[in-house]
Amino acid sequence: MWTLKTKLTMIVQQNVSIKHLNTFGIDFKVDNYIVVDSMQVVKELSEEKKLIKHKIQVGGGSNILCIEEQLHATLIHNQLKGKKIIKETAEHVWVEIMAGEKWHDFVVYAIENNWGGVENLSLIPGTVGAAPIQNIGAYGVEVSNCIAEVHAWNWNDKESIKFNKEECKFGYRTSIFKEKWKQKILITSVVFKLDKHHHFNTTYGAITQELDKMGITTLSIKAISDAVIAIRKSKLPNPEVLGNAGSFFKNPTIKLAHFKELQKLHTLIPSFAVDAQHVKVPAGWLIEQCGWKGKKVGACGVHKDQALVLVNYGKASGRDLFNLSEAIIQDVQEKFNIELEREVQILRNTLL
Ligand SMILES: Cc1cc2nc3c(=O)[nH]c(=O)nc-3n(C[C@H](O)[C@H](O)[C@H](O)COP(=O)(O)OP(=O)(O)OC[C@H]3O[C@@H](n4cnc5c(N)ncnc54)[C@H](O)[C@@H]3O)c2cc1C
Structure with a gap:
């Protein structure tokens, strides 16, 4: 890693590990890393077209999952204080x-x-x-x-x-x-x-x-x-002890008619009213019903008490966690005909 001081205030670091900056504790690298701690830096950075062409902005990294080992982007770390x-x-x-x-x-x-x-x-x-x-x-x-x-x-x-x-x-x-x-x-x-x-x-x-x-x-x-x-x-598991990003999925909203069909098969299915035509179903309950709660897959898994929380037991890659989330989405789709949506933001090179 080397450091390049471009102008008066902006410091660009290259090939930096972001392990400390995502609560999953995934060890991935970014091509460029810049701390933004003043509007001066923001303005300078705006002039650097090449640097900001592919960018990702991060605060505390508690709602992101990077599925690449190297993210070909400039990571802008927001440190504006006051x-x-x-x-x-x-x-x-x-x-x-x-x-x-x-x-x-x-x-x-x-x-x-x-x-x-x-x-x-x-x-x-x-x-x-x-x-x-x-x-x-x-x-x-x-x-x-x-x-x-x-x-x-x-x-x-x-x-x-x-x-x-x-x-x-x-x-x-x-x-x-x-x-x-x-x-x-x-x-x-x-x-x-x-x-x-x-x-x-x-x-x-x-x-x-x-x-x-x-x-x-x-x-x-x-x-x-x-x-x-x-x-x-x-x-909730403390991310400093067990890597996680809180709820991995959103609670899905489904049509009332669909809910009533599901209720015939699953009498205990919980729900919250959204409007006259829709209800919200707790994603954690759906995941638990598919047998995922507490399951470990390699170095990652579903938390033993919170089925909505995916965890990194230490050595998981972003891809491992993503694949686990795919398997969960597929099972919930098959069992309940409900498509779960990820709450966590996925970082990958093709989306930049
Ligand atoms: C243990 C745990 C519990 C949680 N509990 C809850 C909860 O109860 N409720 C809840 O809603 N969430 C919860 N979360 C999720 C998370 O804390 C929130 O989504 C939080 O707002 C993310 O903040 P961050 O700074 O870490 O965002 P990051 O993870 O850094 O970024 C999240 C997204 O926002 C973008 N972003 C970040 N900062 C900026 C910026 N300044 N400008 C533009 N884009 C930006 C990023 O590019 C990314 O797409 C939990 C997470 C954990 C780990």
Whole structure:
């Protein structure tokens, strides 16, 4: 590996291992690696057509799976840091958080200031900049609830661009940034509208149980955050111990008529209403019914307690995990006629 200092601020490293920068802990290399820690670097990089022709942008690497040993791309590592209050009223505060800040650090900052809205999203790995991309969600809350604006850098036009909440086209684990603008913009900061008067969301049963266990009688955003952290720590494998990227698949939405057919054969099939014509089925349940829960295939497998979480036992390649996900998709398709969609973003040379 050698280091090339191109201009005043931008440093390009070549042939760099990204093992430390993906929570699966897969050892793959990228042709070029650049840390973006200022808008100056972003602007300089925009001028380097060759470098950014094939690029992949990464925050914490907690929602990616690379299936190549060498990714022929420039990996842009977002490290833009900072936060500021934009506006305040008696009811709300608008804060702008730079994209490279860790998501959970922002949650802690909001709670310390007694601003509500993101407490249910405690301890989700990754960065603030990636949060709008798949509209992160957990325990009855999606981040879109409190996003006011997303600020980004348009690589083509070489200028900043702003998206208001409607323009983000948020949906279940999706947004316009996963579709039309995928890899075409770098999210540089997010403006959140947080509540000074709290609206607690304890609709998710496990939160109430955990609060009871903790002996909490007076609700607060801190108590909800503590409960969520405790639940997450007890349920989800820590990527520092066991490589994973959280839920590997999205929960599929299917037609009500299809669901009713399935119910005849599988009386216990769980579901959540989406609208009058559709329901969502937990992907974890479908995978478990196909016998995958706890199964080990070579160096990777399906977590013993969470069928939605694929894990790397240490030496798996991205291709091993991808093949495992293919086998699961095929089995669920055959048994339930439901096509599972990956939540994790697959990185491969042919898609760049
Ligand atoms: C243990 C564990 C638990 C998890 N639990 C949850 C959960 O409860 N809910 C949930 O929604 N997710 C969950 N996730 C998934 C993950 O944490 C989120 O998707 C998170 O937002 C990813 O952030 P990141 O910075 O790591 O993104 P990365 O993995 O680095 O990138 C993800 C995608 O976003 C793009 N991207 C990243 N940053 C930028 C940027 N600044 N501009 C443009 N594109 C960018 C990347 O190119 C890639 O396509 C979990 C993951 C793990 C490992």
